Amino acid sequence: xxxxxxxxxxxxxxxxxxxxxxxxxxxxxxxxxxxxxxxxxxxxxxxxxxxxxxxxxxxxxxxxxxxxxxxxxxxxxxxxxxxxxxxxxxxxxxxxxxxxxxxxxxxxxxxxxxxxxxxxxxxxxxxxxxxxxxxxxxxxxxxxxxxxxxxxxxxxxxxxxxxxxxxxxxxxxxxxxxxxxxxxxxxxxxxxxxxxxxxxxxxxxxxxxxxxxxxxxxxxxxxxxxxxxxxxxxxxxxxxxxxxxxxxxxxxxxxx
Amino acid sequence: xxxxxxxxxxxxxxxxxxxxxxxxxxxxxxxxxxxxxxxxxxxxxxxxxxxxxxxxxxxxxxxxxxxxxxxxxxxxxxxxxxxxxxxxxxxxxxxxxxxxxxxxxxxxxxxxxxxxxxxxxxxxxxxxxxxxxxxxxxxxxxxxxxxxxxxxxxxxxxxxxxxxxxxxxxxxxxxxxxxxxxxxxxxxxxxxxxxxxxxxxxxxxxxxxxxxxxxxxxxxxxxxxxxxxxxxxxxxxxxxxxxxxxxxxxxxxxxxxxxxxxxxxxxxxxxxxxx
Ligand SMILES: Nc1ncnc2c1ncn2[C@@H]1O[C@H](COP(=O)(O)OP(=O)(O)OP(=O)(O)O)[C@@H](O)[C@H]1O
Ligand SMILES: [Mg+2]
Numbered sequence: 001x002x003x004x005x006x007x008x009x010x011x012x013x014x015x016x017x018x019x020x021x022x023x024x025x026x027x028x029x030x031x032x033x034x035x036x037x038x039x040x041x042x043x044x045x046x047x048x049x050x051x052x053x054x055x056x057x058x059x060x061x062x063x064x065x066x067x068x069x070x071x072x073x074x075x076x077x078x079x080x081x082x083x084x085x086x087x088x089x090x091x092x093x094x095x096x097x098x099x100x101x102x103x104x105x106x107x108x109x110x111x112x113x114x115x116x117x118x119x120x121x122x123x124x125x126x127x128x129x130x131x132x133x134x135x136x137x138x139x140x141x142x143x144x145x146x147x148x149x150x151x152x153x154x155x156x157x158x159x160x161x162x163x164x165x166x167x168x169x170x171x172x173x174x175x176x177x178x179x180x181x182x183x184x185x186x187x188x189x190x191x192x193x194x195x196x197x198x199x200x201x202x203x204x205x206x207x208x209x210x211x212x213x214x215x216x217x218x219x220x221x222x223x224x225x226x227x228x229x230x231x232x233x234x235x236x237x238x239x240x241x242x243x244x245x246x247x248x249x250x251x252x253x254x255x256x
Numbered sequence: 257x258x259x260x261x262x263x264x265x266x267x268x269x270x271x272x273x274x275x276x277x278x279x280x281x282x283x284x285x286x287x288x289x290x291x292x293x294x295x296x297x298x299x300x301x302x303x304x305x306x307x308x309x310x311x312x313x314x315x316x317x318x319x320x321x322x323x324x325x326x327x328x329x330x331x332x333x334x335x336x337x338x339x340x341x342x343x344x345x346x347x348x349x350x351x352x353x354x355x356x357x358x359x360x361x362x363x364x365x366x367x368x369x370x371x372x373x374x375x376x377x378x379x380x381x382x383x384x385x386x387x388x389x390x391x392x393x394x395x396x397x398x399x400x401x402x403x404x405x406x407x408x409x410x411x412x413x414x415x416x417x418x419x420x421x422x423x424x425x426x427x428x429x430x431x432x433x434x435x436x437x438x439x440x441x442x443x444x445x446x447x448x449x450x451x452x453x454x455x456x457x458x459x460x461x462x463x464x465x466x467x468x469x470x471x472x473x474x475x476x477x478x479x480x481x482x483x484x485x486x487x488x489x490x491x492x493x494x495x496x497x498x499x500x501x502x503x504x505x506x507x508x509x510x511x512x513x514x515x516x517x518x519x520x521x522x523x524x525x526x527x528x529x530x531x
Contacts, residue, residue, distance in 0.1 A: 156344040159316055160404075163340040164360050164411060174363070178350045253350060 043225040048232070051225040059214055059226070065233050068199065068210030071127055072241060075134035075195040080188055083139050087146020087184070097147065108140035113201045120206065130209050133202045138194035145187025149180030185249050192241050200234055211237070262289035263447055264313070264415050269322035271308050282308040283320070284472035290415070290449060295441055297450045297458040299504070300468030301512040306451045307343060309473070310419040313449070314340045326415065339413025343420045347392040347403045353379060354388040356403050360411035378406040381440060398429045402436070409440065416448045422457065431489040434460050442486050455508065459483075459500045460492060467504060470511040471518065477507055 025045040031037045032044045055061045090097040090104075113133060123129040153176050161175045203212025211234050218226040271283040282305035290296050300306050311317040313324050315334040324331040326338065347356050354375050361371035379388055382402040392400050401421055408416065422430040434457055441448060441461075452458050458465050459481060467476040483496055491497050 154344075156342050156346045157348065159311075159340075159342060160346050160348075162316055163314055163334050163338070163408075164363055165334050165336055166363060170363060174359075175348070178348070181350070 040224070043228055047225040048228045051223075051229045052232075055214075055218075055226050055229050059218070059230075061211075061214065061230065061233055064210040064214050065237065066210075067127075068196075068203070068212070068234070069237055069240065071131050071134065071199050071210065072192070072196050072237060074131050075138065075199060076188075076192050076241070078131075078135045079138050079142055079191045079195060082135075083142025083187065083191060084146050084184060086139070086143045087150065087187075090143065090147050091150040101144075101147070104140050104143055108144065112137040113198045113205070116202055116205055119202075125206060125208055127209060129206065130199050130202050134195035134199040137198040138191035141190040141194060142184075142187040145190065146180065146184050149183030149187075150176050152183065153179040181253055185245070185253070189242075189245050192245065193238070196234075196238055196241065261291060263292045263327055264290040264449065265323075265325045266309075266313060267323045267325075269309065269312055269320055269324070271305070271312055271317065271320040281472035283312065284474045285322075286468070286473065286475050287322075288466055288475065288478065290447060292447055293445045295448045295450065295461055295463045297452055297462040297465045298468060299452055299455065299458045299465055299508065300473060301470050301508065301515040302453055303515055304468050304470045304511065305473030306453070306468065307419055310340070310417060310451050314338055314417055316340075337414040339408040339411050339416050341405055341408050341416070341418040341421045343423060345397070345400055345404075345424070347400045347407075349392050352389050352391055353384060353395070353403050356392070357406045357410050359407055364411075375406075375410055378410040379403075381409065381443075382406045382436060398425050398433065401425065402433065409444075409446075414447060416446050417451075418448065419451045420453065421450075422454070423452075430454070430457060431460070431492065435489050437461055438487050455501055455504060456492060459497060459504070460487065460489060465504060467507045468511070470514040476511065479504055 028037070028042065029045050032039050032042060090100065116129070116133060119129045119133050123132055157175055157179055158171065161171045166174065200210075200212040200215075203209040204216045205212075207213050207216050211230055214230045215227055215234070218230055266289065267287050269283050269286045270281065273280045273282055284305075286309060288296065288298075298306060298309065308317065312320050313331075315324075315331050315338070318332070326335050331338075348359065351359065354372060357378050358371045358375035361374060366374070376388065379385060382405055384399060384402055384406070387395065387399065392403065395403070401424070405418075405421065422433055425433065437448075438461060440446060448461075450458070450461060462481050465479045465481060467479065468474065469476045479500070481500055483491060483494075483500070
């Protein structure tokens with residue numbers, strides 16, 4: 001059984017990936033130890049690893065991890081509902097779409113995180129400021145991808161529906177929506193990445209909440225190994241979300 | 257022709273498209289009718305307006321002159337008695353074979369176990385037993401086309417409309433699927449209108465063949481195929497078959513070469529413009 005498992009083709013790439021990562025760390029370790037890289041800019045990977053215990057014990061990193069996860073989850077749920085809803089709305093109302101599509105696209109590349117003072121005024125120095133910035137910044141890709149998926153539905157599939165005398169709402173839910181789902185998922189994923197980046201960024205900027213604040217504090221204290229260890233936890237949040245969406249996607253979209 | 261007992265009557269259809277080069281008449285005064293249980297093929301060269309005619313009869317296109325009626329009732333929009341099988345791949349990739357086939361039954365509000373029983377029957381009819389739980393991405397092109405066929409058959413349309421359902425398939429698969437169609441036609445006494453540009457397929461399957469001209473698409477001739485039924489693909493080797501093919505090819509060759517010339521001219525013109 002285990003021999004069979006080892007022989008499976010997907011194990012080799014995973015092992016190779018881990019090996020590359022380790023080799024990279026070893027290289028950095030050597031470069032820092034030999035003084036080629038300034039240890040006050042990049043700490044030794046081994047020091048980062050040993051500081052994990054410290055930041056878990058002293059800095060409450062686990063509860064901060066859950067705070068950031070919770071914020072990202074709340075923003076993602078709002079994103080999925082609102083973003084897909086707006087996408088559907090724009091798809092149905094041609095005038096609205098033609099009028100706003102370019103703006104929405106332009107908004108996607110705007111650094112909305114810099115508008116944090118406005119959000120502070122609106123929501124105070126609370127988790128809602130963090131969540132709302134993550135949410136708003138990540139909205140454009142979800143709206144645009146939903147729109148793209150719906151308008152990309154193959155004409156012949158719509159004709160099949162029409163030939164079976166589907167009502168407009170059946171046409172939407174039984175054909176357009178399932179056909180758009182893969183593209184919508186790409187949008188939601190992109191949106192989650194945007195949201196997480198902005199959430200951690202705002203936490204850092206306003207020095208409030210989860211991992212972003214911790215990164216801020218540790219770097220102010222010039223605790224470089226601690227800073228990098230905290231960043232590892234940010235990456236962990238991203239990995240968790242990525243894996244979760246992959247699961248949900250496989251469950252929602254069988255056959256592809 | 258006794259249009260009193262015809263189930264499908266197509267009268268004087270004219271369909272024009274506005275194009276950048278001016279108005280293009282895709283279908284020009286085409287009329288015919290189909291008796292219950294009859295198999296009629298419409299054959300014509302590529303671009304002669306067959307799919308346009310198919311969409312007009314299926315109620316998916318409007319803005320045409322003339323009249324389509326089903327059992328005496330004028331058609332406007334998709335008619336519940338007409339089932340359509342499309343030229344392009346049209347299975348739903350997010351549904352399994354059985355769920356694809358059960359789709360029209362689900363829309364009709366049939367209960368789950370009943371619609372699966374019925375869908376299973378039609379999956380068997382097109383020879384896909386054992387593939388019920390597969391997704392279209394796991395099937396070959398010919399199998400997917402059979403799924404589309406089973407899906408349309410499951411809605412039990414009085415009239416089956418097919419637009420080059422086998423166009424994308426190789427010749428062997430095409431002949432064998434033709435056998436399936438013959439068998440289904442025989443079992444269900446299915447009234448069928450088949451649109452095709454394949455001569456062998458048309459003669460193999462039809463009671464009558466309508467030959468269309470190339471642009472504008474008019475009726476060139478209607479040929480009765482008096483080959484015995486039940487038929488199988490073996491008939492392709494017979495003398496009578498060869499005789500029909502030769503006769504219709506005579507008509508078709510003229511039209512197809514017009515189409516070719518047209519294309520060549522367009523290419524030449526485009527080339528001249530580029531220079
Ligand atoms: N929506 C449209 N707008 C403009 N012209 C169209 C449109 N649909 C079809 N045509 C034109 O009408 C003509 C007939 O097209 P149609 O698709 O009916 O041909 P066809 O006989 O089905 O061809 P094929 O055998 O290649 O499928 C073509 O010249 C095509 O360019
Ligand atoms: Mg066509």
